[in-house]
Amino acid sequence: MKGLLVNRWGLFAAAVLLLAGVLKEDYYFSLLNFIGIHTLLVVGLNLLMGYGGQISLGHAAFFGLGAYTSGVLTAAYGVNPWLALVAGLIIAGATAFLLGVPALKLRGYYLAMATLGFGIIVFIVLNEAQPLTGGPSGLAGIPSLSLGPLALNTPRRLYFLIWATVGLVMALSANLVDSRLGRALRALHDSEPAAQSLAVDTFALKLKVFIWSALYASLAGSLYAHTLNFIAPSSFTFMFSIKLVTMVVLGGMASIWGSLLGAAVLTVLPELLTAFHDYEVVIFGAILMAVMIFLPRGLVRGLLDLWEFRNYKRQGGRIPV
Amino acid sequence: MVTLVSLLQYLVSGLTNGAIYALIALGFGIIYNATTIINFAQGEMVALGALCAISFYHLEPSLPLAFLAGTGLVTIIGLAFERAALRPVKDPSPITLIIITVGGAVFLKGVAMLLWGKEAYPLPSFSGNVPLNLGPATILPQNLWVLGLTAALVLGLEAFFRLTLVGKAMRACAYNPRAARLVGIPAARMVQLSFGLSSALGAAAGILIAPLTLGVYDMGTMLGLKGFSAAIMGGLGSLLGGVLGGLVLGVAEALASGFVSSGYRDAVAFLILLLVLFLRPQGILGGRK
């Protein structure tokens, strides 16, 4: 089992390096950078929704908080970008805590509405607080990150940073899922009373995971700000929160690699089909409905299940013990 | 400057919007009572109702017919949505249903965008634009139409639920689905009826407000969310609560946006929602568990 895991991450690293060697144009690196940033967002949301069973329809807000903290501090106040990134983490984490304490006592629709309302409020504040955020026209002049003397101001250089981060975050998350609290989280998703009866403080755990996923989102936001060197509130809308949920659902709830798949597919698809743009909204909605109705475990597991079912029927329906 | 005139003006616009929220909240409440599902696609029925009515009006410039056409078409869409998206679901857990109905809302909005584009379309006011004087404040005839028709619809619904056999059957389903089924009430039919009724109410709300705010493909999103907020504020499951919640939300929002800042208008509505959710999630009239 351990050998297999080492292989998976090794493959991942190899693939990342291989692509860096094979691809030439900036366009591809940019695209991969966005896939990476989206993956960070989706992994966090997946921990919360897929493994933990809590719904969040406002995740874009934490993405925005990270992006704007980094953006404002570096562009307007000349703060070191790495420090600004940490500041973003602190702000996002604190906000998640303040929201989580009252909100995570709620269930189902109530929690969905609370996160949704929060997301919209953050968006409106970003849009309206013009002196601070630059308003609807956005915030420009965000400096790039740099590692010592090396400025990360090309898509190729950012690619290495972003995908190293993605690899790290995915590994941490995979570890988490298999750890004591990861089991406790999956347990509370399946049966909250049973988890409580085994001394799992379910509320505290939900809050911790909520904050943890907000931190991932903030990290993604900061990276996003330093990748584009420009941010606008229109990237952090309710619709984007829905897109993130779609990525989680498509790739597979409760799957770390599924998060990568969902992010990749739904970032690349709009690029592949330029006529897609007008149909983007319809297609996202259709995907959400179709996947939840027919393949609720997401693309990967859903198709694997179908495959297993076909094999099972072919074998005359004998169940392997 | 707080003047009596401005206060009255805000009250008028607040009550108008509030009536719309109330209709939408009623739509949420009816489906919730019959199925314990929250249909996030409800907001889109509002937009589709307005747009269908507008398109129909272009073909045949008769407002009553346009009203009927819009309401009728959207009722069919609502029924189709229940049949296609919700009935085949194998595992109706809240998270699944939320995602499906949100997906449905997004899908329908996308369809509206494809069919009508992003422009705003006008619909003539039901009885002209000559403002009336209500004391020092002015009120448009359309405001009166909204308030009046909403009141009529609410009373009609009350009568339906209390006096007709079908209405009572629906209430029975809400209180105790198993017992209702045992006495022969067809649950599936009641679910369909609830979706049809809610969609019709949503469409009506859209057609009523379109003369004032124009019909646009994305008008449903915010209205739907605010309507749902109103339903929660009044107490999920209580129809009277939905109406109260809607009116309170409309007025609070108008006052806040008038005296604080109009850009933050929507933020105020959701702030109120968050406060209700955190402090008294069962709402004003304390819904059922």
Add this chain to the structure above:
Amino acid sequence: MLELQNVSLAFGGLQAVEDVSLSVRPGAIQAIIGPNGAGKTTLFHLATGFLAPQAGRIVFDGQEIQGRPPHAIAALGIARTFQLVQLFDHMTVLENAMVGRHRLSRAGLLSGALRLPRTRTEEKLIREEALAALEFVGLADRARQSAAVLPLGLKRLLEIARAYASRPTLLLLDEPASGLDAAETDRLGEMILALREQGITVLLVEHDMALTMEVAEEIAVLNYGRLIAQGPPRAIQKHPEVIAAYLGTDWQA
């Protein structure tokens, strides 16, 4: 070990539990029986923190525990099973048992994510102890199976294994024999006796009279939320009010 003192709880107009006083001796196997709706599971919920009494006290090992949240009470060493089996269906049999070790392990979010050496050692221990719990109930060979595909009898055993893994001092079993056939019920009886041998106090809610009479040293009888009798099995079998509660007053003993 566990004492309920004058505990009462009403749901709206329905008095679920009325002035019930009960005590459970350490190392004993005791049972609570009564007709459906008598309030037995409500008592379990009260003792484990899922409900709070409106009156009365619940004392465990000298501490008052009424009104405390379920996870805090579980952390004190009270474990339970549920009337309708509550397994973690998306996890394997072994993982279910491993969750049982939650209260005896400490790894947090960060240490779990980083897989620190001391965390890895703890994981090994958790796994070993969970396997031991599975062996105790005889499910060790199914460790890798998904918990969802087990037949009901084995599901109930897994629930017990999971609770056992938390090394409780008091174990509350809610209708563990429900849905089991004769052979499985026998196995269950042996398991309950084996639990006592391990020093675990057992409180049982059951409808299966044969099983109850066989394993319980003391039986408390509830009817309409009130305690109507308490004593050794023989005495309960002959108790007129108990007979009346189950069979109605037209029957004579």
